[in-house]
Amino acid sequence: MNEIKVIAIDVDGTLLNSKKQLTRGVKNAILMARKAGIKIVIATGRPLSGVKQILHELDLANQNDEYVVCFGGGVVVTTSGNVLFEKQLTYDNYLDLETIALKLGLHFHASAPDRIYTADRDIGDFTLYEANLVNLGISYRTPAEMKNIPIIKCMYVDEQKYLDKKIADHMPFAHLDDKITFTKTAPFYYEANPKGVSKGNALKFLCQKLNLTSENIMAIGDEENDLSMIKYAGIGVAMGNAVTLVKDNAQMITKDCDHDGVAAAIEKVLQEK
Known part of the structure; x- marks a missing residue:
């Protein structure tokens, strides 16, 4: 786990609890990860507008070297709004x-x-x-x-x-x-x-930009659209509330989103770093 440089985190059912809240425990764990030199990448089906408040809460907003995977991998953008990758439907x-x-x-x-x-x-x-x-x-x-x-x-x-x-x-x-x-x-x-759009492929694109490999990635998610990044990452983490398919393909299963599962997974990485 010493190789982890990026933690990619899904939003709904993962980063946020079932009440759509970002808890203090999760925020503190992310802060510790950032202090340890780990980059946090939000990987979501939402557009950038749908995570702006979260980015502000995590002190990630409006920066040219922080990134969001949006629209399930259809767009990769800096938190300042610079689009690095976009693939549209015809x-x-x-x-x-x-x-x-x-x-x-x-x-x-x-x-x-x-x-x-x-x-x-x-x-x-x-x-x-x-x-x-x-x-x-x-x-x-x-x-x-x-x-x-x-x-x-x-x-x-x-x-x-x-x-x-x-x-x-x-x-x-x-x-x-x-x-x-x-x-x-x-x-x-x-x-x-x-076709070809996925969170996993978006993270692969981002890794190439950052001169990293899949072994440098930890990905945390709960739904089917998280499966590609769970499989791609060196450490794929399923939430306790994840669908069976995601759990079956993860290397680690953490607590559910209502019990700070993201924080538990991050703390485990930091303990072994």
């Missing part, structure tokens, strides 16, 4: 994904770097929830009006039981598997990202 991708939503009767929206767009006048409750969570406004646009809007990812958002029922059969999505990666990122979110 307009045709969007049209195909929107069509699936219509056929399956799922609420659906598209995320641009600075706004959420929906073609559904009956805006879904979870679209409203997401917009509030990540501090982005919502705009109604018809599919035709979306042609020149940069789209980083799309999301199918609905009640868990309904969503799970609709995505249980992958056949409606299968014709896009060579272009799109589909991932369950929360009980009520099913995300569509450009």
Whole structure:
């Protein structure tokens, strides 16, 4: 563990507890890690706007040498807002994904770097929830009006039981598997990202920039979209509340997000450093 130079941390269900709070214990552990020379990288499905308050609380905001992996790996950006990497969905991708939503009767929206767009006048409750969570406004646009809007990812958002029922059969999505990666990122979110976009690949990009290797990375997460970075990192850590797939691929399982699991994992690294 002496080789760990970067700790990549998911946000929801990992860094934050179930009440969406950053606890004192986690903040103190991160402060200790930074004092020990370890860089903290937030790796999230959120845009930069959705983690700004967290960055301020951790004294990471507005810096050119601190980084955030946003949109599940679709964007790598400095905390000062300098975009280092970005991969967008095409307009045709969007049209195909929107069509699936219509056929399956799922609420659906598209995320641009600075706004959420929906073609559904009956805006879904979870679209409203997401917009509030990540501090982005919502705009109604018809599919035709979306042609020149940069789209980083799309999301199918609905009640868990309904969503799970609709995505249980992958056949409606299968014709896009060579272009799109589909991932369950929360009980009520099913995300569509450009093929090749993942938190793991984003961390690989960042490692190359920082002249590090995977052995220098510790990654902590709980959901399926964290799996790629759990596998990539020299030390992959699953939260106690992580889904089974993440736990099965992790080298370490820590406490859950309501018992400062991130702090426990960091403290273990620092004890052996």
